[in-house]
Amino acid sequence: MEQMAARLPFWSLLTEREQETVRRSAVTRRYEKGALIHDGGSECLGMLLVLSGEIRTYLLSDEGREVTLYRLYPDDLCVLSASCVISQITFDTQICAQRETEVLIIPASIVAALREQNLLVRCFLYELATQRFSDVMWAMQQILFKSLDRRLATFLLAEAERTGSSTIRMTHEQIAQHISSAREAVARMLKSFSEDGLVALRRGEIVLRDVDGLMKLQ
Template sequence: MQLRDYLPFWAKLDGSQQDRLNRAALYCTAKRGTILHNGSQDCVGVLVLTDGRMRTYTLSGEGREVTLYRLFERDMCVFSASCVMRGVTFDVTIAAESDVSFFQIPSDLFRELMRESAVVANYVNELIATRMSDVMWLLDQVMYRRMDARVAAALLEEAELEQSEQLKLTHEELARHLGSAREVITRMLKYLQSEGLVSLGRGAVCLLDEAGLRRLAGDSLR
């Protein structure tokens, strides 16, 4: 597994820059549930995901988690190197949502590359803009969309990720994902069950009517 296969700007770097990256980048693995980055003071470096899925989330004032976005194979996480980007304070936690493997590029080296290469700097700026768009979309969902629609959309997203209509998903996990209380999610799931859209089991949700869930989700689907 080569770092060059996961960096879209690799070919634009000179030989010295490529060599520094190869020597400094660490190849890492982590088990599901591992916290990989915890807050803006935790500058662990840039993470380049090679396999698995990571979850980026923040905490509300009441201590509730809400998922901001997920990271997949070939995604790059720059907010884990917050010290690289002056003026950008984005207090997030990044956790392994499945077993993961990734390259970890030291913050100091990545800062040097951004100073030396306009291509790298532009890529990072575009990536930050994309992530901020994700956050603004989420803000709209939290403030203006009904919870039943958000729950329906979240279930459809999980089904697509897992490639299954049988989801091993607890009410608490869904509540953390949506930034809500478990009691609220339980009430919403029971409503969806009464409408024949899902069936509920212990630690599981089965999607029965995908078309109906899509109609309910509406604009809460990405």
């Protein structure tokens, strides 16, 4: 637990007593691919540190439509799962594991105590919340003001940069979730990209063939 807790970005801001409190109260939990980690209507979970895997935070409409807000990877912190601690967060989100994932959970009561007792932690939490809201606003901008071809091109290029590979190992359904579209629409657009020589389609994979062409679509 010592090594896991030390991966917290604000670990160095804590006193020895506060560090001991976190070590004693934090727990690790594993989630299978597709598992729901947190439902906006459920009890406040606390703060999540991604140890391995990937989590997706999204909004879910009454009609079942999903809007991806952002994705988090190892050593990223999820603050929306602790919305009961930060009063400025006023909307409910869903959080799920995109692949087999392990997280470190700091209970909401501990996060609240740290925020009240440690000014540096309080500033860190507000800065993190601001960063996540910036991610949310970017996602909304993509959906509201960008056509599907531009959103898809932007996503493929960003994913290639993140993974360091020109091969994107994702299904059409997974991509549709990330860019908040329908699987059928994504499949049609990818087919169009393929016909234009921008990508090559394989089972469960998309290979970027013309990066410059995709960049022009952004």
